[in-house]
Amino acid sequence: MAxxxxxxxKLAGLILIGFFLGRKLPAxxxxxxxxFLFWVGxxxxxxxxxxxxxxxxxxxxxxxxxxxxxxxxxxxxxxTIKGQAYLTNTTFQHPTQxxxxxxxxxxxxxxxxxxxxxxxVGQDYFAWALFYDLLGSLFGAYGLGVALxxxxxxxxxNYWQMTQAISINPALWSFGLGLWFRQxxxxxxxxxxxxKSGWSAxxxxxxxxxxxxxxxxxxxxxxxxxxxxxxxxxLVPLLLGSTLSLFGxxxxxxxxxxxxxxxxxxxxxxxxAETFNLDRDLAVTxxxxxxxxxxxxxxxxxxxx
Numbered sequence: 202m203a204x205x206x207x208x209x210x211k212l213a214g215l216i217l218i219g220f221f222l223g224r225k226l227p228a229x230x231x232x233x234x235x236x237f238l239f240w241v242g243x244x245x246x247x248x249x250x251x252x253x254x255x256x257x258x259x260x261x262x263x264x265x266x267x268x269x270x271x272x273x274x275x276x277x278x279x280x281t282i283k284g285q286a287y288l289t290n291t292t293f294q295h296p297t298q299x300x301x302x303x304x305x306x307x308x309x310x311x312x313x314x315x316x317x318x319x320x321x322v323g324q325d326y327f328a329w330a331l332f333y334d335l336l337g338s339l340f341g342a343y344g345l346g347v348a349l350x351x352x353x354x355x356x357x358x359n360y361w362q363m364t365q366a367i368s369i370n371p372a373l374w375s376f377g378l379g380l381w382f383r384q385x386x387x388x389x390x391x392x393x394x395x396x397k398s399g400w401s402a403x404x405x406x407x408x409x410x411x412x413x414x415x416x417x418x419x420x421x422x423x424x425x426x427x428x429x430x431x432x433x434x435x436l437v438p439l440l441l442g443s444t445l446s447l448f449g450x451x452x453x454x455x456x457x458x459x460x461x462x463x464x465x466x467x468x469x470x471x472x473x474a475e476t477f478n479l480d481r482d483l484a485v486t487x488x489x490x491x492x493x494x495x496x497x498x499x500x501x502x503x504x505x506x
Contacts, residue, residue: 234408247372264332266450271341295353304426316403322457322460330460434498445459459502
């Protein structure tokens with residue numbers, strides 16, 4: 202409990218700092234900070250934490266479970282849409298359906314999932330979270346997510362741009378670099394500063410989340426957002442989390458996987474909503490509500506698993 206409270210103080214404190222800074226600073230600051238983290242901060246933290254990660258276990262199963270969670274979330278969201286149409290004889294508009302499905306399937310397993318995993322489980326099992334995010338969530342968002350967004354949106358489809366976005370993603374390149382860099386011996390001083398740089402990037406990521414939340418003002422789609430979050434943050438972790446032992450995933454590794462499955466919707470959902478003219482209000486509301494809901498659901502998952 203003391204560990205969890207310490208995590209909450211850090212999470213809430215850094216997000217609140219970002220929230221107030223986002224209200225005071227020019228709108229260009231979050232954009233610049235996001236670019237810095239995308240190109241430098243997050244890749245540096247991946248290289249730093251991979252040095253201490255345990256790669257001896259069957260961590261390749263993590264992205265497979267990530268894809269299962271994404272598909273299950275999308276399927277349950279689709280069933281909800283069809284059930285609502287059957288029971289009420291009304292249906293969401295296509296852009297709303299697209300944002301609804303995306304919010305239920307793709308989680309923020311990087312900017313929020315990484316710091317929560319590191320704080321609650323430690324660096325030894327960081328590789329499980331990393332594989333889940335880079336080989337699971339990333340391709341779920343810019344693979345299946347793009348296909349669904351183009352299906353339900355009114356914008357044009359530029360698959361080349363999305364393919365390029367994945368191929369030049371510095372997190373993927375730093376993942377390979379980090380695996381190679383594990384074999385290189387460096388001085389204790391360099392090791393110390395590398396680790397501190399990684400934690401600094403994690404802290405800045407939480408500040409950035411607060412900054413972006415300070416710019417989210419729409420709550421018009423609260424009911425739809427609540428349903429999509431119930432699928433993403435409750436049903437999917439419960440259904441798949443209870444079967445992890447069948448995959449041979451137990452103990453701290455199972456805890457990491459459940460934490461990643463239970464993350465709120467990814468910021469990629471808002472990017473796709475903007476790109477393909479989906480329901481922006483629903484995407485925005487799901488993001489803000491999901492971050493707040495995490496503070497309630499996280500202790501439950503840690504207790505259950």
